[in-house]
Amino acid sequence: MGRIVTVFLVALVLGIAGTAQAASVVVSPSDTTVSVGDDFLIRVQADAFADLKAYDLIFQFDPAIVQLTGALPGDVLTGDGDPYFGTLVNEVSAPLDSAWYDAAMLSGSTQGPGVLVYFKFKALVVGVSPLDCRKVDYRDSNNVQTLPGCTGGVIRVVGVTATRSETWGRLKSLYR
Numbered sequence: 001m002g003r004i005v006t007v008f009l010v011a012l013v014l015g016i017a018g019t020a021q022a023a024s025v026v027v028s029p030s031d032t033t034v035s036v037g038d039d040f041l042i043r044v045q046a047d048a049f050a051d052l053k054a055y056d057l058i059f060q061f062d063p064a065i066v067q068l069t070g071a072l073p074g075d076v077l078t079g080d081g082d083p084y085f086g087t088l089v090n091e092v093s094a095p096l097d098s099a100w101y102d103a104a105m106l107s108g109s110t111q112g113p114g115v116l117v118y119f120k121f122k123a124l125v126v127g128v129s130p131l132d133c134r135k136v137d138y139r140d141s142n143n144v145q146t147l148p149g150c151t152g153g154v155i156r157v158v159g160v161t162a163t164r165s166e167t168w169g170r171l172k173s174l175y176r
Contacts, residue, residue, distance in 0.1 A: 023049045023146060025057070025116065025136045027153030034123045035160050039069065041118045042131065042153070044101075046076060049112045049138070049146075054104035056137040057116060059152060062129035063097045066121045066155055071101050074115025082108050086117070098134065109141045123157040130154055 028043045044057060061068070073086040086103035101117045133150035140146070 023047060023138065023148035024150065025133070025148050026151045027059070027131055027133075030151065030153040031156070032153065033156040033158060035158055036123050036126060037160070038123045038157075040121055040123065041072070042121060042155070043118055044074070044116045046112045046114060046116050046148070051109050051140040052076065052105075052111060052138055053109045053141045053143070054102075054139040055116060056103075056135065057099075057101045058133075058135040059099045059119070060097055060130075060132045060134050061099065061121075061155065062127070063095045065124060065127040065129035065157055067124055068096070068099050068119060069122050070120040071099070072118040072120065073103065074117050076110055076112055076114040076116050077103055077105070079114060080108075080110060082106070082110070084110075099131075104139075121155070123155075126157055126159045128154060128156050 023046060025044060025046050028045045032040070032042060034040045044059070046052075068088075071086070071088040073084065077084040077086055083106040084103065085106060086101065089100040089102050091098055091100070099119045101119070103117070131153045133152040136148050136150045138146040138148055
């Protein structure tokens, strides 16, 4: 009985080691602060990888706080000058709360590290929106799937602080 348990534990450890994630994806910076009305970019970066033919990314956000307005390809796609396809996938159901980007190299493959995509957002109201990683799917030149580890981020939208214009003379008089 002890031998069966030992064999089972060894098989379990080997199985876990075989599914270890060799790559990771992160939102950078992980904590972004912007003001209401700002248009801004969120960078999604990948660490080193040797053979990347295509990838699919899905990040979820709070549509009451920020609005997704577009996406730009990162240097992972554009760096080699080879042809590529990259598109923001349109959601078909409300609420529109996901940034979904689908990309592929049209000839050859690419490698990293580098930026996978820049998501473009607009800050709507004061609040905090998580940017949760829902899916990252890598495909190599043989269409073998890798599911990298993924770390999301947070978008903080702050209000605009009103300022009063002061003259230099008025400021000096306040502190004399």
